[in-house]
Amino acid sequence: MNKLQAMEVFVQVVDASGFTRAADNMKLPKATVSTLIQSLETSLAVKLLHRTTRHVSVTADGAAYYERCLRILADVREAEESLSRTRLSPSGRLRVDAPTSLASEVIVPALPDFFSHYPDIQLELGCSDRTVDLVEEGVDCAIRGGTLGDSSLIARRVGILHFITCAAPGYLARHGRPAHPNELLQHRCVNYFSARTGKMFDWDFTRDGERVQVALPGSIALNDSNAYLAAGIAGLGIVQTPNFLMAPMIKDGRLASILDDWTSDPLPVHVVYPQNRHLSAKVRVFVEWVAELFSNHPGMRLPKATRAPTLEVAP
Structure with missing residues (x-):
């Protein structure tokens, strides 16, 4: 044995x-x-x-x-x-999980750079908006947005998500452009629900000390970020998603931003991994690479005061 x-x-x-x-x-x-x-x-x-x-x-x-x-x-x-070259050239299988849109729009396009530095790592990247159980599913680390709720994980904050409210130009031509968040109650909005709990996410807005949080009517709700964005482009209603997704759509005219003088609460982005695991070289270099990638992305970078690497137990 x-x-x-x-x-x-x-x-x-x-x-x-x-x-x-x-x-x-x-x-x-x-x-x-x-x-x-x-x-x-x-x-x-x-x-x-x-x-x-x-x-x-x-x-x-x-x-x-x-x-x-x-x-x-x-x-x-x-x-x-x-006693080996592992620290210089990490190798082996690395299982990572990331939200669908973040993986497809930010991480995957940058992977040629990652593999140019670490050619001996075999990356298995799970892409879904479902919250995986890292231990039970054998995942080395995961990228998660929003509030963390698993106290068994170590978390490093690596980015932040800012949100934009948008709609297809055709939708706005048919239904008009809301000037205040409360007017969204007279519109169709595309809702997003948690793949884990089924809970619908409310929308929040802040301007000059005024705060509005609303549960919005809509004819469709989705739990996948790519499908959610597609629904907005198709004119099914108003959507609210991270600006790293919206910016290219606004630039090419497929979507138009609304309520531009209002802001929505940003969400932190963390890399998490089990606290009872030795942080191997391949996990360490991936975490450092992701932190650097997000720090250079205009839609993801942290404020300067919070960019220093910090590790914490998820609350």
């Missing part, structure tokens, strides 16, 4: 709460995972996991061993990196 491999498999099984998901994350046969865990328990002469047909949970001894395994595996990785 390869003891280090068995430790890695054990950690994955505990994190994923099951053999099947752990096997998928590690790209190993389920039988291999099961055999390694059994060999580990035999070697230690202790039961590490409670198994039922539907659930796997850690025993008290297993929980203590899990914490030791995390430290040992982190130390081994750090030792390997310090």
Whole structure:
């Protein structure tokens, strides 16, 4: 038995709460995972996991061993990196998750630069507006916009999203241009709802100390940012999305901005990763690259006072 491999498999099984998901994350046969865990328990002469047909949970001894395994595996990785060229040329599979529009419009077009610096990294970029479970789905890090709610994650703030309210010129020609946010109640608006909770997002506006927050009527609601933008361009109603998406559409005339003297609350953008994981060189260089990419993007850059790298536990 390869003891280090068995430790890695054990950690994955505990994190994923099951053999099947752990096997998928590690790209190993389920039988291999099961055999390694059994060999580990035999070697230690202790039961590490409670198994039922539907659930796997850690025993008290297993929980203590899990914490030791995390430290040992982190130390081994750090030792390997310090004695190799990994810090100069990180390599291996890197799984990242990012919102659809941010991936397609900002990250993917810049990836040739990333691979010119790190050609030995094999990037798997998941693109969706769904909030993934990093541990259960074997994701190394994720880019998320908005308020963070998972206290098990470490977060680094790397950007900020500013919003513009727009509509297709054809829609405005048919229905008129609202001059105040309250007038949106007489319009059709394209709503956006959370893929995780199904909750509709209200719109907010501020001007000269006046603040308006409204839940808007609409004939369509979407939970994908690309489809949401397409609905606005098609004239289905008024939309409100980040300006990095809107700016090219406004420039070529497919959309027209409205309520320009009002501002909407910006949303922070973070890179997050599990706090019980050693930050490997490949994750570190990707996080640094994303932070630099966003700092040079006019629609994403942080105010100067907040650009210094900071790490925090997500609230």
